[in-house]
Each structure stands twice: as structure tokens, then as C-alpha cells.
Amino acid sequence: MLKILGRKTSVNVQKAMWTVGELGLPHERADLGGEFGGLDTPEYIALNPNRLVPTLDDGGFTLWESNTIIRYLSRTYGHGTLAPADPHAYARAEAWMDWSLTSLYADVILTCFIQHVRVTAKDRDVAAVAAAAKRAGEKLGILDAQLASRQFVMGGQLTIADIAVGTLMYRYFNLPVARPSLPNVEAWYARLTQRPAYQAHVMIDFKPMMVAGA
Numbered sequence: 001m002l003k004i005l006g007r008k009t010s011v012n013v014q015k016a017m018w019t020v021g022e023l024g025l026p027h028e029r030a031d032l033g034g035e036f037g038g039l040d041t042p043e044y045i046a047l048n049p050n051r052l053v054p055t056l057d058d059g060g061f062t063l064w065e066s067n068t069i070i071r072y073l074s075r076t077y078g079h080g081t082l083a084p085a086d087p088h089a090y091a092r093a094e095a096w097m098d099w100s101l102t103s104l105y106a107d108v109i110l111t112c113f114i115q116h117v118r119v120t121a122k123d124r125d126v127a128a129v130a131a132a133a134k135r136a137g138e139k140l141g142i143l144d145a146q147l148a149s150r151q152f153v154m155g156g157q158l159t160i161a162d163i164a165v166g167t168l169m170y171r172y173f174n175l176p177v178a179r180p181s182l183p184n185v186e187a188w189y190a191r192l193t194q195r196p197a198y199q200a201h202v203m204i205d206f207k208p209m210m211v212a213g214a
């Protein structure tokens, strides 16, 4: 049975779980990381020397890095659906995946999210949050243009490109940060929120994760 190791509140675990959910794969998930700990044991370090979640175990084949996990799952179990069959389309989906890491992740997750959830209001670096939200909004303008003529990032159906970028969007749209008008991104996000697998694995309220005074 396919296993995902990692707490369901981790955005990177959510990416893997959303993929598993879209593919309808039988699976188990084990709570590790965060308040559950378990990342510093020799057994876990042997699977994931980064001591981070998620880790995938597919019948003894183990893998770390969430984008790599969703690439593997989609190519193995979702060829022609989550993984575009055309090599050019697949490469372009990968570009959006890498773009999500290089252009959005640091600003949306490491700054906007962490500053609102892990830092008290008193200690929050408001200027850093504002700058990060501004950069993220500008970058999302690129996605807004891509989505002007498409239902999903690559076209008419959901792919790993939507999963890599879309997982970050629940936090982006639910944090109290300034956002520019992004009509196509907003419509796409609204479509994602209608998907049962997105609801189950990504739309997880993060208020319980907030430190006292956040």
C-alpha cells in the first residue's frame, strides 16, 4: 500500500495528498513532523536525510521532495491525466512547478504564512510581509495571463502544474495580506475549491496552528 509520511497540516504533504486523492490511489498517511515529531530517528533519516515531510513509500520505493513525489505519482499512475502525455506539455507543466518553488514559495509560505502563523503579532515583520505579498501578487499576474484562456494551468484539465501552484493558493487567499485583482487566478482558485480532493487535503484550517498571540 502506498504511504505518505507527514502531518496533514504541512503544505508540502498536502501537495502529495491532493495528488493521491485526484488519482484515487489506495493509501495510508502517517502523522510525522510538527507536534508529532519522529523526523530525527535513524529510521526516518534513512528515508529522508532532510528530516522533513513528506516522504513517499510506494511498496518499498521511497522518495522525498514534494514536487518530485507528485511528478513520480503522476507519471506512474496518471499518465495522460495529471501528467500530460505530450512531452512538450509535460515540460511546460514542470516549468510551472519549478516556478511555484522559485517565484512563490518563499514569499507566500516562508514569509506571509510563517509570519502570520508562527510569529506573534507583536513580533511580526509587517514590512517583510507587505514586500512578500507585493512580490507574490506581481508573480501571480503571470499566472493570471496564462489562465485568461484556460480553465486550468495547462488547458482544459487539471495537471501537476495546478497541484504544485494551487496548493499554495489556499494559504495565499486565506491570509490577511494585500492582494491585487487577479480575476483569472481567482476564478481558477474557485474551481479548485470545488474539487473534493482539494477540499479534503488542502483546505485545512490553519488557525489551530497559530501560536498564541499570532
Ligand SMILES: N[C@@H](CCC(=O)N[C@@H](CS)C(=O)NCC(=O)O)C(=O)O
Binding pocket: 010, 011, 012, 013, 032, 033, 034, 035, 039, 051, 052, 053, 054, 064, 065, 066, 067
Ligand atoms: N522542499 C521540501 C520541503 C519540505 C518541508 O519544508 N517540509 C516541512 C513542512 S511543510 C517540514 O517537514 N517541517 C518540519 C516539520 O514539519 O516538523 C519538499 O517540498 O518536500
